[in-house]
Amino acid sequence: MASGKWRNTALLVIDMQNDFILPGGxxxxxxxxxxxxxxxxxxxxxxxxxxxxxxxxxxxxPSGRDAELFRRHLYxxxxxxxxxxxxxxxxxxxGLVIEEGDYKLVKTRFSAFFNTNLHSYLQSNGITSLVITGVQTPNCIRQTVFDAVAWNYQPVTIIVDATAAATPEIHTSNIFDMKNIGVITAMLEEWCESGH
Incomplete structure (x- = not known):
């Protein structure tokens, strides 16, 4: 377990899966x-x-019956x-591997909090601060971040160059929106050196 300034922090790695990451997915x-x-x-x-x-x-x-209605046609x-x-x-x-002691959380909607046990898991492990990485900025990242803010996690940090969207413009505009609700937006190097 972390000590000192990281004691109450968790890193969320969101949707870094082949179907989202690999070209042609x-x-x-x-x-x-x-x-x-x-x-x-x-x-x-x-x-x-x-x-x-x-x-x-x-x-x-595989039937898609637990997917959003607007996505059912994909199945x-x-x-x-x-x-x-x-x-x-x-x-x-x-390059990304779940190791012993890590926690895997399965979701079927944009937010990692929606219809999952994430909030109770974080609370029962004393986590009050979140660091967010992954894809994609306007959907799963944004929804998870807004829900984290609504649940009073503080601070919520997005690693700007460890999150992504379809285009740099979409990414930047969503980062801007999240910064405006009090989210810390840090570059990876900045977070590695200091850390929020």
């Missing part, structure tokens, strides 16, 4: 592959600091069935 996010080395580095730094790592992943029933016969449970597409991208 059914849910490919344009800027995702470029951040993989930074997410790997953030995980390494968190491990060195004793910060718990929470791997937030989407896993759907029609003959379609690739994005992030379906047990598929290669649902696995973490190469």
């Amino acid at each position: 059914p849910m490919h996010v344009g800027g995702a592959q470029a951040i993989v080395p930074n997410v790997i580095k953030a995980v390494e730094v968190a491990r060195n600091r004793g910060i718990p790592i929470i791997w937030v992943v989407r896993e759907h029933d 029609s016969p003959g379609k690739p069935k994005p992030t379906s449970k047990g598929s290669v597409g649902a696995e973490l991208v190469d």
Whole structure:
């Protein structure tokens, strides 16, 4: 466990799965592959600091019956069935590995808090501060961050160059919105050196 300033902090790694990261994946996010080395580095730094790592992943029933209504068509016969449970597409991208002591949280919506046990898990482990990495900024990152702020996690930090969206413009505008609700927006190097 972390001590000192990191004692109440957890790192969330959101949706760093093949179907989102790899070119040609059914849910490919344009800027995702470029951040993989930074997410790997953030995980390494968190491990060195004793910060718990929470791997937030989407896993759907292959039928898509637990997916949002607007996404159900993606699970029609003959379609690739994005992030379906047990598929290669649902696995973490190469270089990211869930280790003993880490926590894997499965979600079926944008927010890591929606219909999951994340809040109770964090509370029961004394976590009051979150650091966020992953994809994608306007959807799963943003929804998770806004819910974290609503649940009074403080501070909430986004590692700007370890998160990504389809385009740099979408990413920047969403980072701007989150900064305006009191979220700390730090570059990876800045977080590694000091850390919020």
